[in-house]
Amino acid sequence: DAKTTQPPSMDCAEGRAANLPCNHSTISGNEYVYWYRQIHSQGPQYIIHGLKNNETNEMASLIITEDRKSSTLILPHATLRDTAVYYCIVRVAGVNRDDKIIFGKGTRLHILP
Amino acid sequence: DSGVTQTPKHLITATGQRVTLRCSPRSGDLSVYWYQQSLDQGLQFLIQYYNGEERAKGNILERFSAQQFPDLHSELNLSSLELGDSALYFCASSLIRPSGNTIYFGEGSWLTVV
Numbered sequence: 001d002a003k004t005t006q007p008p009s010m011d012c013a014e015g016r017a018a019n020l021p022c023n024h025s026t027i028s029g030n031e032y033v034y035w036y037r038q039i040h041s042q043g044p045q046y047i048i049h050g051l052k053n054n055e056t057n058e059m060a061s062l063i064i065t066e067d068r069k070s071s072t073l074i075l076p077h078a079t080l081r082d083t084a085v086y087y088c089i090v091r092v093a094g095v096n097r098d099d100k101i102i103f104g105k106g107t108r109l110h111i112l113p
Numbered sequence: 114d115s116g117v118t119q120t121p122k123h124l125i126t127a128t129g130q131r132v133t134l135r136c137s138p139r140s141g142d143l144s145v146y147w148y149q150q151s152l153d154q155g156l157q158f159l160i161q162y163y164n165g166e167e168r169a170k171g172n173i174l175e176r177f178s179a180q181q182f183p184d185l186h187s188e189l190n191l192s193s194l195e196l197g198d199s200a201l202y203f204c205a206s207s208l209i210r211p212s213g214n215t216i217y218f219g220e221g222s223w224l225t226v227v
Contacts, residue, residue, distance in 0.1 A: 034215075043115065043203055043218035044156065098169040099207075100146055101216055103156040 004088045009108040018075040022088030025069045035073045037084040083111045117219035125225045131192040134222045138206030145187040151200040194226045
């Protein structure tokens with residue numbers, strides 16, 4: 001079973017910041033938080049990941065709370081092309097590990113023109 | 114472009130037949146994963162290989178099998194196909210590092226069983 005809880009759907013106006021929340025209250029100390037998205041019927045696309053510090057890349061920012069029990073993915077200026085299902089995943093990663101991704105239902109983000 | 118290549122992109126076959134889906138991982142990636150996504154369904158993990166050996170198994174049917182070859186490409190074999198096997202099949206790959214690894218997905222193979 002997925003170890004995260006996400007709202008099933010969200011709307012965001014084009015050009016505004018999209019803030020997608022994720023709860024992972026049972027996260028272990030060696031588990032990372034990963035975010036992926038899937039645009040309709042395309043392969044899941046990696047967005048960003050982090051362990052405990054906030055992270056930023058060209059696509060998004062990831063804010064992880066100090067207790068690591070929740071996180072927020074921020075798309076700073078959402079466009080129509082950001083309409084997708086967003087998955088928050090916690091997983092162990094590293095050598096000698098079963099590190100597959102177990103996908104939950106994710107959040108269906110609609111960007112409104 | 115994730116660097117993971119899957120062939121064929123589309124495949125239509127009849128019930129009872131057998132098909133093979135092929136995956137070329139990103140250069141240098143040792144781990145390969147297979148997922149199934151049926152219409153309006155979630156992404157279901159099937160199986161993972163690491164450097165030629167099976168690492169983890171999910172809800173993969175006995176009619177399905179996979180392998181990873183010495184050149185690290187992988188094949189997913191689906192036999193005695195049923196209508197319900199119609200789905201998108203994704204392959205993914207990663208290079209496992211102690212500091213964490215990112216899994217990258219291909220664009221999938223659409224299988225239609227008629």
